[in-house]
Amino acid sequence: MDSGDLPRAQVGATADPVPTDRVLTVPNVLSLVRLLGVPLFAYLLLGPQADGWALLILMLSGFTDWADGKLARLLNQTSRLGALLDPFVDRLYVVTTLVAFSLRGMIPWWVTALLIGRDLLLAATLQVYRRRGLPPPSVLYLGKAATFALMIALPLVLAAQLNWAYANVAHAFGYALLVWATGLYVWTGLLYLLAARNIARAVAPVGAGRGAESP
Incomplete structure (x- = not known):
């Protein structure tokens, strides 16, 4: 390993909040709400094709994605669960959106x-x-x-x-x-x-x- 990588890792460890094992945090609740919105979003797109409501959910997901990151730092509620859950939900929304759009021919x-x-x-x-x-x-x-x-x-x-x-x-x-x-x-x-x-x-x-x- 390049020795130049070591100082960067040390600086990041001291500058960023240390993740904890906490589960019930405000950012994690927001990520969970976003996760529960994925099947509803897919249903609105592929079932009744209620594109207006689907767009609203997609925009709310983007806002809460930004908000949970901000709140994790402001409230010092960075957690290991959040570090895994947040990017997982992001990718799930992207994959769901892409597949649904392709199924609709968009x-x-x-x-x-x-x-x-x-x-x-x-x-x-x-x-x-x-x-x-x-x-x-x-x-x-x-x-x-x-x-x-x-x-x-x-x-x-x-x-x-x-x-x-x-x-x-x-x-x-x-x-x-x-x-x-x-x-x-x-x-x-x-x-x-x-x-x-x-x-x-x-x-x-x-x-x-x-x-x-x-x-």
Whole structure:
């Protein structure tokens, strides 16, 4: 492991709140409410196709996602459960939205396959880092930009289905952002894969070669 990684880890540990084992916290309750909203959101999209109500749930999910992170820091209620639950709910909303949109014919299936496949592939590369005792790779700013664009694009694509004065504007901006976000997702995915390949070549797995040592 590069020794330069050690100071960064130490600084992060002192600057950020220390996660606890607490379960009943305000941020965790918000994440749980968001989780319970996923099946309702999917039903509204695929059942009665109540796109207005589905859009409201999607927007509330985005707001509570922002709020639970803020509250976790303000109330010092950072928890290990929250660190797992929050990103899980985020991904669940994204996957549910993409699949539902494709089922409705609002976006092509190849876009859904690219976005979901990229995340599955990168999740598999984490084993490269774990086997070498390394932390996951740092998040790329381009990756954050892609996620931000996707979080705006999906509600706009849904808003374009509604019968209102700005549906055409929502359609234009929503699909333009979706194309841009998809391109950035693929590009940053390739960068993460390249980084994992370099780590696999440069750093031996923990414990590798011990069997060759003489007793």
